[in-house]
Amino acid sequence: MIEARHLRVLRAVAATGSFSAAARELGCTQPAVSQQMKALEQSTGTPLLIRTGREMRLTQAGDALVRHAAGILAGLTAAEEEVAAIAGLRAGxxxxxxxxxxxxxxxxxxxxxxxxxxxxxxxxxxxxxxxxxxxxxxxxxxxxxxxxxxxxxxxxxxxxxxxxxxxxxxxxxxxxxxxxxxxxxxxxxxxxxxxxxxxxxxxxxxxxxxxxxxxxxxxxxxxxxxxxxxxxxxxxxxxxxxxxxxxxxxxxxxxxxxxxxxxxxxxxxxxxxxxxxxxxxxxxxxxxxxxxxxxxxxxxxxxxxxxxxxxxxxxxxxxxxx
Amino acid sequence: MIEARHLRVLRAVAATGSFSAAARELGCTQPAVSQQMKALEQSTGTPLLIRTGREMRLTQAGDALVRHAAGILAGLTAAEEEVAAIAGLRAGxxxxxxxxxxxxxxxxxxxxxxxxxxxxxxxxxxxxxxxxxxxxxxxxxxxxxxxxxxxxxxxxxxxxxxxxxxxxxxxxxxxxxxxxxxxxxxxxxxxxxxxxxxxxxxxxxxxxxxxxxxxxxxxxxxxxxxxxxxxxxxxxxxxxxxxxxxxxxxxxxxxxxxxxxxxxxxxxxxxxxxxxxxxxxxxxxxxxxxxxxxxxxxxxxxxxxxxxxxxxxxxxxxxxxx
DNA sequence: CTCAAGCATAAGTGAGGCTTGGAGCCCGGG
DNA sequence: CCCGGGCTCCAAGCCTCACTTATGCTTGAG
Structure with missing residues (x-):
């Protein structure tokens, strides 16, 4: 079961190219990012990132996941916003x-x-x-x-x-x-x-x-x-x-x-x-x-x-x- | 932050019309479903379900969430399948x-x-x-x-x-x-x-x-x-x-x-x-x-x-x- | 060679989820 | 009229998991 939270972190890692930068962007520590990526790789059963000295690259599976993540996270935020609009009396x-x-x-x-x-x-x-x-x-x-x-x-x-x-x-x-x-x-x-x-x-x-x-x-x-x-x-x-x-x-x-x-x-x-x-x-x-x-x-x-x-x-x- | 797990449970509840039935479908106990829905309502800040004696009905916010859940969960399973295909050598x-x-x-x-x-x-x-x-x-x-x-x-x-x-x-x-x-x-x-x-x-x-x-x-x-x-x-x-x-x-x-x-x-x-x-x-x-x-x-x-x-x-x- | 940056790992702590057990409620059957 | 079945919520205990801090290791730059 892929968790949305993991996708959010993966997207940040893919965007920034580093765990530390992603952690700063997400407002958490670097080990947290490291652990989440490890958990995501374990839950998918395949490597998603390749750590090659300098840079952090995506595997094909990782790229596929990032590609899907866009739509999934967009759907999630859309759902949140619609519910928030109803809860906030801006709709309903x-x-x-x-x-x-x-x-x-x-x-x-x-x-x-x-x-x-x-x-x-x-x-x-x-x-x-x-x-x-x-x-x-x-x-x-x-x-x-x-x-x-x-x-x-x-x-x-x-x-x-x-x-x-x-x-x-x-x-x-x-x-x-x-x-x-x-x-x-x-x-x-x-x-x-x-x-x-x-x-x-x-x-x-x-x-x-x-x-x-x-x-x-x-x-x-x-x-x-x-x-x-x-x-x-x-x-x-x-x-x-x-x-x-x-x-x-x-x-x-x-x-x-x-x-x-x-x-x-x-x-x-x-x-x-x-x-x-x-x-x-x-x-x-x-x-x-x-x-x-x-x-x-x-x-x-x-x-x-x-x-x-x-x-x-x-x-x-x-x-x-x- | 809405969690995909909650959406899955919400969808089951909406489909079956009862916490117990949803719990059976999801393979967990009924209090688990009850707690997850409580957590989801707390995270969204608005009631999603109305418990009226006999049946379980959705509020408007709940309906909106279920509507979005379809796409989100579909996207998640699509992502899982694509990754599984790559991991399982059926693609890549x-x-x-x-x-x-x-x-x-x-x-x-x-x-x-x-x-x-x-x-x-x-x-x-x-x-x-x-x-x-x-x-x-x-x-x-x-x-x-x-x-x-x-x-x-x-x-x-x-x-x-x-x-x-x-x-x-x-x-x-x-x-x-x-x-x-x-x-x-x-x-x-x-x-x-x-x-x-x-x-x-x-x-x-x-x-x-x-x-x-x-x-x-x-x-x-x-x-x-x-x-x-x-x-x-x-x-x-x-x-x-x-x-x-x-x-x-x-x-x-x-x-x-x-x-x-x-x-x-x-x-x-x-x-x-x-x-x-x-x-x-x-x-x-x-x-x-x-x-x-x-x-x-x-x-x-x-x-x-x-x-x-x-x-x-x-x-x-x-x-x-x- | 030294320094800075980044990742991985380990240990500790805290929150949160799941389960079991029990109580209240409503319904339908004897 | 009573009673059993099903449903939900509540409380308590246990356990898992995620985050944090601290530390070591590797890499690339000066």
Missing amino acids: RVRLVSFPSGSSTLVPAALAALRAAHPGTRVSLVEAEPPRSVEMLREGDCDVALAFRYEGRRDASQKKGGGGRREGEGATADDWDDLVVRPLLADRLVGLIPENHRLSGDDAVSIAEFADESWIAGCPRCRRQLVDVCESAGFVPRIDFATDDYPAVIGLVGAGLGVAVLPELALESVRPKGARTVTVEPAVHREIVALTLPDLARVPTVAATLDQLAAAADRLSAAAAH | RVRLVSFPSGSSTLVPAALAALRAAHPGTRVSLVEAEPPRSVEMLREGDCDVALAFRYEGRRDASQKKGGGGRREGEGATADDWDDLVVRPLLADRLVGLIPENHRLSGDDAVSIAEFADESWIAGCPRCRRQLVDVCESAGFVPRIDFATDDYPAVIGLVGAGLGVAVLPELALESVRPKGARTVTVEPAVHREIVALTLPDLARVPTVAATLDQLAAAADRLSAAAAH
């Missing part, structure tokens, strides 16, 4: 998956900052709702997943014993114990009602006030959360419309077809027309997090993406504070 | 230099046998007389030199003290102490005289009988030897012609222009016309040897060439015995 692609309202607010800000901080890095973005996005993460189809969870459901999975398993499908898709969970921001749920609604003058409204309203619900998880909260308030919401598309929800409310409860973030990039927001009691929050695999969290591009997501989230919540 | 060129009468007899037989024994090896042949051929050997312009020396001149160089230095030029060109000297055969000097010469009836003639003859001499070294021998016999030869070309010498003798003393080997491949050989007294021999550098003697192609030269010389002298 991170595959991000996000849910819709995240990809329209947090993600653009984060990716713009990432590109500014590390030109050369590339991000591919795919949209998927949390159960599916976590699945993609686990299957290696993405590197970072933006997801959210509603408060009180943090410990949706207690090891194995308890209740768990709300949907037969997900199995452990909602179990994030084995993932790196990076909290980004706490998103508040707000009520959205038509401007001409009877309660549109109030700033804060108990959710029980909406017991008899027609509801427009969002994605499955949000709908489930809505039903839970309403049940706690003592009624079952009458859901007339359900859509993943938040702009559509806002449009429906603006058209006076019902009321909705939706995350503040979903309103960030949309200007509701014909609708206004009200604070609902009890206050409900969802936590937006970035997820990744433990090993991936140590990959520089992934770590940088997480950092930029967190920074964007900070900026976002700071802006909302005003 | 040996540069041979010989004096004329050697290259017409010994050399063809030896090279034919070499090619038969080791197809793939190539030999390049250049003609040069001994002082120059030894110089070429020392300067790296050839690998094996066929040369000859006259008896009594074996120790032409006693370390440094004595007389030495016959020609100011050669300096150490006649000093073979630092060379590998492989004796091939002892070549006897024979007299060559015209068929109508007064002594052509004799089988053995004292050289003193030729004191008044016209002489035709060969190469400078042979001429010098001739002069020495004649001086010992008490006369100075009258040299009317001198040429390196033995066939020309033979032709001149055949034409009755004089007598000559020349090595038997020079007559091996020439049928003298109009001349016949006689044994001269005192008997003079020259020793034909193959020379090479000590380091070169360990090169397989060179060693094989020396062996075939020796074998050819044995066949030649065995044939001459009849």
